[in-house]
Amino acid sequence: MPSTDGASGGTECFSVRRDVLVCLAILLTAPVARAEQHQPLGIGRPPTAQEIGAVDIDIAPDGTGLPAGQGSVAAGAVLFAAKCAACHGAHGEVGDDSPVPKLAGGQDTLATAKPLKTVGSYWPYATTLFDYIRRAMPLNAPQTLDADQTYAIAAFVLKLNGVVGDDAVLDAHTLPAVRMPNRDGFIRTPNQPGS
């Protein structure tokens, strides 16, 4: 540095040295920062099939995820009376909108001043019924129903709505094939992500 006198010279000198240090620091740390963004951090581990299986309970509208097994309307009637009727009534007729919704009826009411949103009048997919019963019902013992029981109760609720007949048997093939009355009743909101 040529300047040797006064505060300004000292400051300049310090400033240059600081710049060099900053440059060195960038050169040394930049590769590390880049590596952190593009290489594995090594956090977490691959889950086992058992760990995934314990929580992988979702059902897609095309039936993906439905388990083996089957259930009839007749079997569902017995199960519904034992496990569901205490809150929902013998025919799904008990309840308001919340917390216990009516399960049946209400078709052709959606455009009226008093719409009744039920499985039969509102739900667009039958797969949702299986998914929801298995993950959240019955309220006093969620995630305890097996596949056969879940198919059977879903069959009974659909029968209450006249969506399937008295002799219907649901399984991984017949359940996704059920066409719900309000299948085309939903509009994906414009300008929303994913729409």
Add this chain to the structure above:
Amino acid sequence: MTIQRRRLLRDGAFMAAAIGASRSAAVGQDIDPESPPWVHEQGAPVLSPPYGNPSPFEKSVIRRTRVASAIPSVASSLTPLQDLHGIITPGGLHYERHHAGVPAIDPALHRLIVHGLVERPLIFTVDDLLRFPSVSRTMFLECSGNSPLWKSVPEAWTVQITHGLLSCSEWTGVRVADILDQTGLRPNAKWALAEGADAAAMTRSIPIETLLSEAIIAYAQNGERLRPEQGYPIRLLLPGFEGNTNVKWLRRLKIGTDPWETREETSKYTDLLPGGKARQFAFVMEVKSVITAPSGGQSIATRGFQELRGLAWSGRGRVVRVEVSSDGGTTWQDAALQEPVLSKCLTRFRLPWRWDGQPQHLLSRATDETGAVQPTRDTLLAARGANSYYHYNAIHGWRIRRDGVLLSAA
């Protein structure tokens, strides 16, 4: 001095007992305001209690329910907006909406699994998530069922009842993008299923671009670990999105191609329109505001100066303007916005005001940075009908009677 100290130490136990007795006697007792007991004796010692509580004089500042639920675990509770200041909601006053109660999760047993259309499925402990680079964000959460005023505007409803499914916290956690950077995404990844570990295994389908932009998996709220009611040990946060998509007690993200059409995005949280069709995936909470002081159920004791205070927010970004009317919407005045004004966060607004003893009709109207202006109730009902149930964001206010009592009014 040393004698005094020795005496203090020796009499420590006695002193603590005396302080405790005196303090409990002080509450609600006849006290000489010119010589109150708290100036003549030591106050409570440190660590009483180790985790502090509000003053006993603030006992009325609590969450409340609008109606008693037949099933108390399937219910909601409301934040007392009329009693709060600034923009942060204390953890214990954050509104609640549970679909199967509050699970008592042992964090050592909790796991987050990310799987589906990823290159490398991964399972994380809570401690794993704490190792990621952290991020903090102050943002509001609002239940899409907030302000159920579609059918009528009950005049006795306070702001806690009309708008209390609304809270705001500083959240800290991990960017979901950083986690998905570890798992990688398959090219056809378009949607993700977020699932909770509660007894409803609460599930919502979320667009993948939302997860990659601003989404956070939070483990902390206002500086401490999440409250159990807010998803302890971890929850999803999607800035600006309706409350229920911010899945609490998050245990799983499954990546897929299409929405799962879960119960909570078909049967519930869809907006029924006049023609009988329903809006689905209306995620964003639109621009909205409300005056919190003075507000419904309160009574103005004295004429003259008072500051009008309220909150404004938008799920689309920053609030840029709040106007206030005292004549039912004929004339409007700009309110001051308290900095910092943050995107997708509550903003506090204020306006100097005088009550002249005459009836007035107070209203507030917010505008966000996209130019969206809060609609009147008539405009909203004309567009959506009265059966939408969710996403009510109309202008709301309070009618002041001649006796100073405030009543809810659109």
